[in-house]
Amino acid sequence: MAKLLSLIFVAVLWTVAATAAHSPMLPGPLAVADALLRETGSLALPFHLACTLLRVVAAFAIASSLGLVLGYAMGKSRLVDQIGDPWLVILLNLPALVTIILAYIWVGLNEYAAIAAVALNKLPNVVVVVREGTRALSSDLEDVAQVFRIPGPAKIRHVVLPQLAPYLAAAFRSGIAIIWKIVLVVELIGRPNGVGFVLGSAFSLFDMVTIFAYSIAFIAIMLVVENLLVQPVERNANRWRRKAA
């Protein structure tokens, strides 16, 4: 209830400010809604959103699976950890923009470069979190797996992954938030489609209505993904806990 009131208050504030300013720099909610409908009707908005979403999914999948394997290896083996750590430090401290520019210059202005750049930005974060989770794995259960000779795949599925689940959930959550934002930058710099591209063009035309329309659509999609995808998956993974966290 309080949330809803707060949201209504934002809308009212926006309307008042837009009316008072009476400037193309701050369009009111109605103008933005009109643009939203128009862009949806022409299928431009769904198309650009889909482009962005696909990039997010691809980058997320690559960063997560690679991060899981690398993080696990670094958590398990001291040697791998020592070899990987300097790389990790470099990647963690490399500004996203530098990665993006280097990827476009070395790989070319194409989809591979775009997705690789985003994945590479997210990767070190997943690695760090999974490494932490791997170090916290129970040696007691490791003993059980060894004594009962539980084969590798079954061990990973029943013993290791459930223990890593909370760490993975944290990595995925923060990961999605980061990836959404970086994908837009990648699109702005070197892609001919996607929300980032549209925002870039609108910026050069000072087209505030389009900027507002796409931003709001983008935020809405993020919320839908969060509520319909991320949260149910987390709830399912936590079913066994006596009181769901």
Next chain:
Amino acid sequence: MQTAGAEKLLELKIDSKAYGTSPGASVEVLRDIALHLTVGSFVSLFGPSGCGKTSILRIAAGLDRDFRGERWIAPSARLGMVFQEPRLLAWRTVEDNIRIAMEAAAATGDIGEWLERFDLGPQRRQYAGELSLGQARRVALVRALSIAPNLLLLDEPLVSLDDSIAARLRGELRAVAESGKVGIVLVTHDLDEAVELSDRLLFLGERSARVILEREVSVPRSQRDRRTVSALAEELAALVSQSNWREAQCNSR
């Protein structure tokens, strides 16, 4: 009873086992321990807490290879183990906990039947993390037995269970022992329990534990009623205290 020429399962000779404490320093917890186990024999390890009984089991199970000595285990050995804590997969159901072990061992058997036998029928689909400690201990015991082991290592499996359940599970262990197909090592605090179940008892001393007394129980298991057991246990306790064990125990307090 051990029959001469019975199939050998486990030969353990621990000259010394030490744990590193601070850098450079280490504490010796075991010295000169020999353990031989054949199919059908039942050995109990008895001693004060912290004397290294669990370390012996870990070495026997192959979980700890950092010791001076030798370990030989029969290639045919199929190991079932009950740890001091239940060590179940909290995020899997009771049924799945047992199935995972059975599948790994390619064991056949009806999980439902096992659970009924140990009064766990209603818990079948519960997550292991939701069980009481007593229930979890029973699941751990079922997990070890359900894979049809011929070598069982039991680390105080019946501790903290209420008396009636403990008595029943002792009966189950006795049945396993009497089948003659399994070699068992039991770590216990309970001298009566050790006398009731085992063929051979090893008494361990305090820190840097050595075997201070080794005894065969010659009364056949079927004749070990409560009175015989407690009489024997008393006799052994007296022998042990002669071996200065009690003094050592007092020193440690």
